[in-house]
Amino acid sequence: MKQDNILIIGAGGQIGAVLTEALRDVYGDDHVVASDLKPLDNQSGPTEVLNALDGEALEAIVKKWRINQIYHLAAILSATGEKDPMWAWNINMTSLFNVLEIARQRSLNKVYYPSSIAVFGQEAHHQNTPQYEVLIPETVYGISKVAGENWANYYYRRYGVDVRSVRYPGIIGYQSMPGGGTTDYAVEIYHYAIQQKNFECFLRADTRLPMLYMPDAIRGTLELMEAPANRLSVRTSYNLAGMSFTPEEVAESIRKLMPNFKISYKPDFRQAIADSWPASIDDSAARHDWNWRPEYDLDAMTKDMLHHLAMT
Numbered sequence: 520m521k522q523d524n525i526l527i528i529g530a531g532g533q534i535g536a537v538l539t540e541a542l543r544d545v546y547g548d549d550h551v552v553a554s555d556l557k558p559l560d561n562q563s564g565p566t567e568v569l570n571a572l573d574g575e576a577l578e579a580i581v582k583k584w585r586i587n588q589i590y591h592l593a594a595i596l597s598a599t600g601e602k603d604p605m606w607a608w609n610i611n612m613t614s615l616f617n618v619l620e621i622a623r624q625r626s627l628n629k630v631y632y633p634s635s636i637a638v639f640g641q642e643a644h645h646q647n648t649p650q651y652e653v654l655i656p657e658t659v660y661g662i663s664k665v666a667g668e669n670w671a672n673y674y675y676r677r678y679g680v681d682v683r684s685v686r687y688p689g690i691i692g693y694q695s696m697p698g699g700g701t702t703d704y705a706v707e708i709y710h711y712a713i714q715q716k717n718f719e720c721f722l723r724a725d726t727r728l729p730m731l732y733m734p735d736a737i738r739g740t741l742e743l744m745e746a747p748a749n750r751l752s753v754r755t756s757y758n759l760a761g762m763s764f765t766p767e768e769v770a771e772s773i774r775k776l777m778p779n780f781k782i783s784y785k786p787d788f789r790q791a792i793a794d795s796w797p798a799s800i801d802d803s804a805a806r807h808d809w810n811w812r813p814e815y816d817l818d819a820m821t822k823d824m825l826h827h828l829a830m831t
């Protein structure tokens with residue numbers, strides 16, 4: 520077991536919940552402090568209630584647990600952010616500055632800060648979107664992630680803070696539900712399928728988006744954080760790809776195992792967000808620098824998702 524002490528901010532969220540467990544497997548339950556706005560239950564290690572907008576509260580927790588790594592996963596996502604842009608901007612940026620400042624002031628070992636495919640907008644290449652691409656996002660979430668990536672890079676170059684980041688595509692997992700994103704349909708659809716309910720999709724049938732299965736996302740995150748610092752050429756955020764599919768294709772994949780599954784379509788405001796995002800991502804920098812390789816394709820993920828959801 521490694522003896523770093525890790526704080527996870529947003530440990531109750533879709534990725535945070537699973538990442539907390541994975542980090543506890545590596546570092547030991549007592550060395551991974553799970554924090555969120557609301558009290559967390561069913562935890563195998565220490566927890567804290569933390570509002571990441573409160574820099575003093577963050578500092579107190581970092582001191583109390585002798586934290587030397589922070590995973591900052593709390594954020595307002597693309598769809599929710601559009602309902603109140605200033606609120607979303609304030610939460611996403613203030614919390615990041617609190618984390619970067621504490622990391623600088625207390626010389627923490629490492630910080631993890633996820634970015635997103637939401638950094639890309641209409642002007643970006645839609646297919647195989649490159650690592651270094653024009654970044655003109657359409658959502659306040661995307662704007663905050665572009666700014667956040669640049670602040671991460673700034674803190675690395677100016678202060679030597681070892682901030683690492685990937686641009687997650689839509690993340691799909693059976694363990695937790697997403698909250699307020701444009702790719703959320705790709706998780707919900709499996710829950711409807713397993714309950715034998717018809718699913719009404721808020722995106723058009725042919726909306727192709729980059730996606731990643733949770734085990735790949737978690738493994739990729741841990742691999743990036745473990746990689747030797749001198750191998751990392753990208754200090755904004757790495758493109759990361761797993762698979763790309765449309766709602767119709769995921770419905771088709773489900774039907775291979777559940778032939779009666781039915782989907783209908785009623786696009787809402789999230790369609791415009793999805794249309795501004797890439798259909799597929801070029802992640803060759805991550806492949807080259809830290810040997811990133813996804814394992815799951817759509818059908819392998821569908822089988823695993825339905826298997827696990829059937830047991831819960």
Ligand code: SER
Nearest residue numbers: 596597635700701702
């Ligand atoms: N899943 C996120 C969203 O849809 C993308 O980072 O907002």
